[in-house]
Amino acid sequence: xxxxxxxxxxxxxxxxxxxxxxxxxxxxxxxxxxxxxxxxxxxxxxxxxxxxxxxxxxxxxxxxxxxxxxxxxxxxxxxxxxxxxxxxxxxxxxxxxxxxxxxxxxxxxxxxxxxxxxxxxxxxxxxxxxxxxxxxxxxxxxxxxxxxxxxxxxxxxxxxxxxxxxxxxxxxxxxxxxxxxxxxxxxxxxxxxxxxxxxxxxxxxxxxxxxxxxxxxxxxxxxxxxxxxxxxxxxxxxxxxxxxxxxxxxxxxxxxxxxxxxxxxxxxxxxxxxxxxxxxxxxxxxxxxxxxxxxxxxxxxxxxxxxxxxxxxxxxxxxxxxxxxxxxxxxxxxxxxxxxxxxxxxxxxxxxxxxxxxxxxxxxxxxxxxxxxxxxxxxxxxxxxxxxxxxxxxxxxxxxxxxxxxxxxxxxxxxxxxxxxxxxxxxxxxxxxxxxxxxxxxxxxxxxxxxxxxxxxxx
Numbered sequence: 001x002x003x004x005x006x007x008x009x010x011x012x013x014x015x016x017x018x019x020x021x022x023x024x025x026x027x028x029x030x031x032x033x034x035x036x037x038x039x040x041x042x043x044x045x046x047x048x049x050x051x052x053x054x055x056x057x058x059x060x061x062x063x064x065x066x067x068x069x070x071x072x073x074x075x076x077x078x079x080x081x082x083x084x085x086x087x088x089x090x091x092x093x094x095x096x097x098x099x100x101x102x103x104x105x106x107x108x109x110x111x112x113x114x115x116x117x118x119x120x121x122x123x124x125x126x127x128x129x130x131x132x133x134x135x136x137x138x139x140x141x142x143x144x145x146x147x148x149x150x151x152x153x154x155x156x157x158x159x160x161x162x163x164x165x166x167x168x169x170x171x172x173x174x175x176x177x178x179x180x181x182x183x184x185x186x187x188x189x190x191x192x193x194x195x196x197x198x199x200x201x202x203x204x205x206x207x208x209x210x211x212x213x214x215x216x217x218x219x220x221x222x223x224x225x226x227x228x229x230x231x232x233x234x235x236x237x238x239x240x241x242x243x244x245x246x247x248x249x250x251x252x253x254x255x256x257x258x259x260x261x262x263x264x265x266x267x268x269x270x271x272x273x274x275x276x277x278x279x280x281x282x283x284x285x286x287x288x289x290x291x292x293x294x295x296x297x298x299x300x301x302x303x304x305x306x307x308x309x310x311x312x313x314x315x316x317x318x319x320x321x322x323x324x325x326x327x328x329x330x331x332x333x334x335x336x337x338x339x340x341x342x343x344x345x346x347x348x349x350x351x352x353x354x355x356x357x358x359x360x361x362x363x364x365x366x367x368x369x370x371x372x373x374x375x376x377x378x379x380x381x382x383x384x385x386x387x388x389x390x391x392x393x394x395x396x397x398x399x400x401x402x403x404x405x406x407x408x409x410x411x412x413x414x415x416x417x418x419x420x421x422x423x424x425x426x427x428x429x430x431x432x433x434x435x436x437x438x439x440x441x442x443x444x445x446x447x448x449x450x451x452x453x454x455x456x457x458x459x
Contacts (some may be wrong), residue, residue, distance in 0.1 A: 069162055069197055070152050071442050072102045074119065076167025076205070077289055079421075081105025084253055091166070092424035094435040098443070102151050107256020109238060110282070112168065112292040112301060114256075116176040118144065120185055123161070125150025129186060130259065138287035139280060144259045156190065160197035162442040166421060167375065168289060170204030170315070171301065174383070178305045193308040200438050201315035203372060203417050207379035208298035208359075210350045210368050211343065212290055219356050222296030223286055231290060235283045239275045243267070257282055295359040299385045307389040309406040314441060316434065317380035318372040318415045321348050328369035331414070337426075340373030340416050347371040360385055374417035382408030403441070 075081060075090045082095075082103040095101040104122045106115045114130060121128045128144035135142040155161060163173040177199070180191040213219045216229025225231050238255050245263035260282050261267065262275055275281040282288040291297045307313065321344060322331040328348040330336055336344055351365045352358055370377040378384070382391040391408040394400055400409050413434070419427045420434055427434075 068100045068443070069160055070100050070102050071098055071162045071164060071439065072104065072119075072123070074104065074163060074165040074169035074172055075106065075108075076165075076169045076203075076421075077293070078108050079106075079166070079169070080108060080253060086252070088422075090421055092420070092422055092427075092431065094420075094424075094431075097435055098439050104151070105254075106172070108254070109289050110256040111287045111289055112171050112175050114259075114287065115168075115172045115289075116179055118256075119172060119176055120179070121145075121147055121150070123150055123152045123155050124188070125153050128259075131184070135259075138282070138285040139260070140282070140285075140287065141259045141261060155195060157192055157194045160195050162198045162200070163196060164200045164202065164438055164442075165204060166202045167417065168205045168293060170199070170201035171206060171292070171298075173199050174206075174305050175301065177308065177311070181306065181308070193306075194310050196308075196311050198312035198314070198442060200441070201313075201380070202420055202434070202438075203318045203375060204315055204380050205293055205375055206298065206315075206381075206383045207302070207376075207385045208295035209293055209371075209375045209379055210295070210347055211371075211374055211376075212294045214343070214346055214350065215290075217290055217294050219353055219359075222294030222359065223291050225283070236276065239272070239281060239283070243272050243275070257288075295385070298379075299360060302383055303386055305383070307383065307406060307408065312403055312405050312441075313382075313408045314403075314438075315380065315382060315408060315410040316413045317377050317410055318375075318413050318417060318419065319370050319377045320344050320372050320414070320416045321370045321377075328366070335414075336373065336416050337418060340418070343373040344371060344416070347373070347376065372415065372417040377412065381410040381412075 073091050073095060079090050080088075081090065082105060084105055089095065089103075091103065095103050102123075104119055106118050106122075110118075113134065117130050118128050125147045127146045130140070130142055130144060132142055152159075152161065165171070165173045173196070177193050177196045179185065180195050181193040183189055183191050185191060208222075212222070216226045216231030218224045218226060225235065238257070239262060241249075241255065242257050242260070242262040243264050245265060262271070262281055264272065267274070271280070275284070278284050292301060320331050320336050320340075321328050323329075330341060330344040330348065333341070348369045348371060350368065352363070367378050368376045372380075381393070383389040389408055390406060391410060392400060394409050394411045403409065413430075415427070415430065420431060424431050
């Protein structure tokens with residue numbers, strides 16, 4: 001009997017572990033991350049000095065480190081923060097470039113709203129409060145993880161923060177800044193958008209992506225799932241993962257749905273059936289990240305988010321397509337992750353079904369064909385929908401001297417969606433160029449109380 005129980009437990013652990021890798025290997029923006037994860041983990045184990053290649057001038061920055069505003073790196077969908085996946089770095093060690101960088105671990109599939117709430121309490125400390133109204137509407141617990149000590153408890157208008165968001169992480173930061181403006185956190189009546197000094201977006205998901213429809217979101221409403229799709233596979237896998245609730249696996253990697261209480265210890269077999277049938281859980285209420293990443297979902301979010309006059313904004317939009325005789329195609333076989341090549345091709349040919357109303361007035365398919373395998377390039381430049389936010393396309397760096405707050409400066413960068421995360425070696429010299437410019441801008445060109453001089457800006 002004991003042997004049978006041990007064998008059964010091993011089978012469950014093996015099944016759940018395999019499930020994680022299946023989801024990682026099969027689905028959306030992390031489709032190609034699976035391949036890079038294995039390489040990066042190998043580097044982590046067998047090349048411990050790899051990270052030493054990142055430039056660190058400790059002697060020059062050792063003084064007054066505590067006076068520097070923190071730079072917070074916010075991961076995207078299926079991402080992870082410090083301490084997950086055996087210590088692997090989502091940002092491929094970029095956090096080692098500066099002495100005051102934070103890498104929070106937020107829900108990897110939870111909604112933009114929930115992640116923004118989690119980010120606030122990660123920084124200020126205390127128990128995550130998702131809000132009474134929202135929690136009731138979405139069918140989950142009001143309170144979540146407890147941070148006994150915040151990672152930057154002094155955070156306020158006099159101690160603002162730089163944020164760098166990859167993919168959906170950029171939208172999380174924008175929602176958080178709006179929450180600060182709306183004084184949406186109980187017990188914190190003095191919050192304001194000025195708590196955010198700068199926002200830098202790296203392949204940011206501002207206006208949604210047509211990839212969501214390819215993977216299973218219904219283009220009719222941008223909320224519901226197609227009956228047969230990769231997203232259905234993801235949904236079932238995540239429900240089973242949380243239901244089995246294998247503790248060491250949850251510590252290794254967590255999708256972030258603990259506040260939905262889907263563990264077998266709490267809901268039993270009938271609760272599992274209810275979740276799988278779509279009657280309860282995050283996928284039933286729509287309180288997960290994919291509805292936020294459709295074009296319609298992004299419009300719903302953006303209709304309540306402002307660009308603020310005292311915050312500096314900069315974005316890098318990635319692209320792996322080009323036009324050949326008027327046709328948008330992937331920009332060559334090389335330079336695109338093998339597992340993303342098909343997605344680049346599919347997105348470059350996507351058209352909204354003719355019998356479905358377009359997501360907004362003036363929508364044109366060809367505007368959305370340039371992409372990086374996960375997001376459309378038009379979506380990554382700056383917030384456009386439902387209203388255009390102030391922006392400036394940067395061709396030459398001299399054009400933004402000095403950097404002005406309240407304007408989205410953006411560059412188009414040749415690269416796929418995961419070029420600048422997980423596997424540093426694949427990006428090569430571009431990795432250092434991108435992150436050096438981001439960190440330099442944060443440290444030298446985005447201090448609200450210290451004006452930027454024209455001759456300072458060179459990146």
